[in-house]
Amino acid sequence: MSPAPADDLRQLVRQHKWYHTLELAPDLITPGWFDTREVATRLPWPSLTGLRCLDVGTFDGFWAFEMERRGAAQVVAIDVPDPANWDWPAVSDPRVREEIGRRKGQGEGFVLAQRVLGSAVERRDLSVYDLEPAVLGSFDFVYLGSLLVHLRDPVGALSAVRSVCRGTLMVVDGVDASLSALTRRPAAWLDGMGRPWWWKANVAGVARMVEAAGFELEAPPRRVWMKAGEGQRSEAGLEPGASRPPLGQVVRQLRSAAGRESLLWVTAGDPHVCVLARPA
Numbered sequence: 001m002s003p004a005p006a007d008d009l010r011q012l013v014r015q016h017k018w019y020h021t022l023e024l025a026p027d028l029i030t031p032g033w034f035d036t037r038e039v040a041t042r043l044p045w046p047s048l049t050g051l052r053c054l055d056v057g058t059f060d061g062f063w064a065f066e067m068e069r070r071g072a073a074q075v076v077a078i079d080v081p082d083p084a085n086w087d088w089p090a091v092s093d094p095r096v097r098e099e100i101g102r103r104k105g106q107g108e109g110f111v112l113a114q115r116v117l118g119s120a121v122e123r124r125d126l127s128v129y130d131l132e133p134a135v136l137g138s139f140d141f142v143y144l145g146s147l148l149v150h151l152r153d154p155v156g157a158l159s160a161v162r163s164v165c166r167g168t169l170m171v172v173d174g175v176d177a178s179l180s181a182l183t184r185r186p187a188a189w190l191d192g193m194g195r196p197w198w199w200k201a202n203v204a205g206v207a208r209m210v211e212a213a214g215f216e217l218e219a220p221p222r223r224v225w226m227k228a229g230e231g232q233r234s235e236a237g238l239e240p241g242a243s244r245p246p247l248g249q250v251v252r253q254l255r256s257a258a259g260r261e262s263l264l265w266v267t268a269g270d271p272h273v274c275v276l277a278r279p280a
Contacts (some may be wrong), residue, residue: 019034053074183202
C-alpha cells in the first residue's frame with residue numbers, strides 16, 4: 001500500500017485518539033496520552049539484535065516499533081481490541097465501557113503507524129492470559145508495559161508470559177507513589193470500581209508479582225516516570241510549553257486525591273517501575 005499524501009496523513013493523525021507519542025515523520029508527531037520517547041532511552045535494554053521479541057498490550061505500538069528499531073529479527077505485538085473481553089468489574093456502567101472502548105479504539109493507530117513507518121511488526125488480537133507456546137511459540141525478549149494495573153489476575157498473566165519467555169522479561173508498569181514511599185514491603189491497593197483498573201502496587205509489589213509468576217530479578221527495580229503527552233496535557237488545560245495548569249486549577253486539584261494524582265501525572269509524569277527478570 002502506497003503512503004498517504006501528507007495532508008491526508010495529517011488529517012488521519014488528527015482524527016485518532018492516540019495513547020502513544022510516535023514520530024511518524026520529522027514534522028509529524030502524534031499527540032499521545034503519554035510521551036514515552038525519553039523513557040525508552042533510559043531503560044536497561046539488553047541487545048535485541050537478531051532476537052525474537054514480544055510486545056504485550058501494544059496499543060499504538062510504540063514499544064513494538066522501538067524493539068524493531070533496536071534490531072530485533074522479529075517482533076510480535078498482541079492486544080485485545082474488543083472491550084467486552086477486558087477485565088471489567090462485575091458492576092460497570094455501560095457508558096463507561098463505551099467511552100473507554102472508544103478511546104482505546106480497534107487498533108487503528110497501530111495500523112496507521114505501521115504503514116507510515118514501513119514496519120514489519122506482526123500484530124495479533126490475543127489476550128495475555130491466552131499466551132502459550134502452541135499459539136505463538138517462544139521469545140527471547142518480552143516487553144510488558146502499563147498493563148498489570150488493568151488486570152484482575154496480574155500474577156496469572158505473568159505466568160502466561162513465563163510460558164513463552166525463554167530469555168529476558170522487561171516489565172514497566174504503574175506504581176502507587178504514596179504506597180511506595182510508605183513501605184518497602186510488597187503491597188497493593190485494590191480499585192475494581194466500575195472500570196478496568198485493579199491492583200495498584202508499590203515498587204516491591206510489582207517485583208513480587210514478577211517473582212511469584214516464576215521469574216528471578218536480574219537487577220533491583222528501577223523507578224521511571226512516564227511523561228504526559230500532548231493529548232493528556234491538552235485535556236488537563238495546559239497550554240503548549242506550559243509546565244503546569246493555571247494556578248486556580250492547581251488549587252482545585254489539590255483538594256482531592258484524584259486531583260492531586262492527575263496533577264502529579266501531568267506535571268512530573270506517571271510513576272512507574274522497571275523490572276528486568278528471567279525465567280527462574
